[in-house]
Amino acid sequence: MAFIGFDKVYKIYSSGVKALQNVSFSIEEGEFIFLVGPTGAGKTTLMKLINREELPTSGDIWFDDIRINHLDDGYLPFLRRNLGIIFQDLKLIPSRTVYENLIFPLQIMGIKKHLISKLSSRILAMLEMENRKHHLVEWLSGGERQKLCLGRALIHQPQLVLADEPTGNLDQYSAYEMVETLYLYCREEKASVIVSTHNDRLLKSFSGRILQLDQGHLVADRYSRVRVETGF
Numbered sequence: 001m002a003f004i005g006f007d008k009v010y011k012i013y014s015s016g017v018k019a020l021q022n023v024s025f026s027i028e029e030g031e032f033i034f035l036v037g038p039t040g041a042g043k044t045t046l047m048k049l050i051n052r053e054e055l056p057t058s059g060d061i062w063f064d065d066i067r068i069n070h071l072d073d074g075y076l077p078f079l080r081r082n083l084g085i086i087f088q089d090l091k092l093i094p095s096r097t098v099y100e101n102l103i104f105p106l107q108i109m110g111i112k113k114h115l116i117s118k119l120s121s122r123i124l125a126m127l128e129m130e131n132r133k134h135h136l137v138e139w140l141s142g143g144e145r146q147k148l149c150l151g152r153a154l155i156h157q158p159q160l161v162l163a164d165e166p167t168g169n170l171d172q173y174s175a176y177e178m179v180e181t182l183y184l185y186c187r188e189e190k191a192s193v194i195v196s197t198h199n200d201r202l203l204k205s206f207s208g209r210i211l212q213l214d215q216g217h218l219v220a221d222r223y224s225r226v227r228v229e230t231g232f
């Protein structure tokens, strides 16, 4: 059984927009996926279906042997424990510190203080933001906020990471660094990672599977191989 499975999924919003049409694919554990397609192709919708923020109009979605479109709402926190999500609108609390924002998901999960301290130190070191730990998020640059979101998504060591346009406001080097972090996380933790992007240069910098949507249809599913995987 695949780790993630979409089986003939349709998503038609109440406005009548057909955001996804007859989409079927499967993803194995440890796969790194770029999700591409023009504006409005359905990339965010696809991620929201995996996160159970939206339900499909028809078809089934499987996550680790569980048919999540039939999952009782009471089980959603268990589903989301296995997910790390980087949203387009970041969802940080600007009036709180870097540290407070970082550990927020761990507190919700009821993780013990000593483990929170260990996990947060590891992530702050990974982000090279130890000296920003007590800074308010509103003092950070856009790129630093995006880095913090990346850390917050990975801090609980999820099995699946969904990153929706995580490099949107970043310069090319920072975008590369962010995807490289996700790429290494995928390899080291054997986690699956789905990154939606409009940035073609990133596709040329990392080997991986590319799922391409167009007007709600999955129009291509291919692999790209890059000979040298470090540096631009």
Ligand SMILES: Nc1ncnc2c1ncn2[C@@H]1O[C@H](COP(=O)(O)OP(=O)(O)OP(=O)(O)O)[C@@H](O)[C@H]1O
Pocket (backbone or CB within 6 Å): 013, 014, 015, 017, 018, 019, 037, 038, 039, 040, 041, 042, 043, 044, 045, 046
């Ligand atoms: N809540 C909603 N209600 C109605 N229509 C929606 C809703 N969310 C998205 N849509 C529509 O569904 C289609 C797919 O949107 P989606 O955000 O999934 O595309 P996308 O590929 O992520 O686009 P972008 O690259 O611009 O972020 C678009 O036509 C969009 O306007």
